[in-house]
Amino acid sequence: MDTNKMRELKELAEAAGSDEWYAAGDLRYCDDKTGETHGLHHDDSRFIAAASPATVLALLAEVERLAISRSKKERELEQELETWRHGPFCWTCGDTGDVHDITGEWRGECDCLSAQLINANRERDQFKAENEALRSLVLSALEESNGRPGSGGNAPGHCHEVPGVWDRGNGDRSGTQCGWCRIWSAAQAMAKEARHDR
Ligand SMILES: [Zn+2]
Ligand SMILES: [Zn+2]
Numbered sequence: 001m002d003t004n005k006m007r008e009l010k011e012l013a014e015a016a017g018s019d020e021w022y023a024a025g026d027l028r029y030c031d032d033k034t035g036e037t038h039g040l041h042h043d044d045s046r047f048i049a050a051a052s053p054a055t056v057l058a059l060l061a062e063v064e065r066l067a068i069s070r071s072k073k074e075r076e077l078e079q080e081l082e083t084w085r086h087g088p089f090c091w092t093c094g095d096t097g098d099v100h101d102i103t104g105e106w107r108g109e110c111d112c113l114s115a116q117l118i119n120a121n122r123e124r125d126q127f128k129a130e131n132e133a134l135r136s137l138v139l140s141a142l143e144e145s146n147g148r149p150g151s152g153g154n155a156p157g158h159c160h161e162v163p164g165v166w167d168r169g170n171g172d173r174s175g176t177q178c179g180w181c182r183i184w185s186a187a188q189a190m191a192k193e194a195r196h197d198r
Contacts, residue, residue, distance in 0.1 A: 001063070010060050013053040021052035090114045135190060142187035155184035 027045040030037050039045070088095040093110035097118040101107050109115055148156035153163030155178070160166060164181040166173040 006060060006063070009056060013056040013060070014054045021054075024049040027180060034067050035182060088114075138183060138187045138190055141183050141193070142191055150181075150188075153181065157179040 022045075024045045025039075027040040027048055028037050029040060042047070074188075090110060090112035093099050093115060094114060095114040097110055097115035099107040101109050108120075150156045150158070151163075154160055157176060158181055160178060160181065164178050164185060166176055166178055168174045
């Protein structure tokens with residue numbers, strides 16, 4: 001039904017909306033030519049009596065309710081279709097990376113893109129954890145020398161002429177980087193960074 005007609009009907013019903021409505025026997029009309037009063041045709045008068053403004057408004061409300069619920073259902077159906085259309089990327093593992101047989105027993109890792117992505121994420125998390133561990137190790141090296149200041153790139157207790165590099169007269173180590181000074185410098189840089197983060 002045309003929504004304009006429905007709106008019009010609603011306005012008419014609201015305007016007419018009195019508590020009392022015509023009973024079937026009440027309805028009469030006056031013939032302009034003869035001036036006689038006639039009862040309305042039986043079926044017509046019954047219909048008019050039944051179609052009270054309240055009834056019409058209730059009907060319109062029901063139509064509106066159904067229209068809303070239908071469009072909601074249509075939207076839900078549309079979403080379901082969308083999921084079904086795209087589906088999981090991999091039907092073998094359902095994008096979980098793991099393949100199970102019909103009994104639910106694990107059959108190994110899938111070799112699809114989804115599985116690769118999951119593995120890449122897992123590796124990244126592992127790298128992150130390893131990096132954290134290394135960082136805390138280096139920071140604890142720094143704590144070890146707490147209170148003993150190094151100087152200009154030399155670790156506490158070390159006094160290389162060139163900071164962090166073994167002096168001449170140290171055999172094979174001469175001129176090479178001092179491992180402890182290197183760790184200590186790295187730890188200091190990390191500690192500085194950690195203070196910035198906080
Ligand atoms: Zn897969
Ligand atoms: Zn050193």
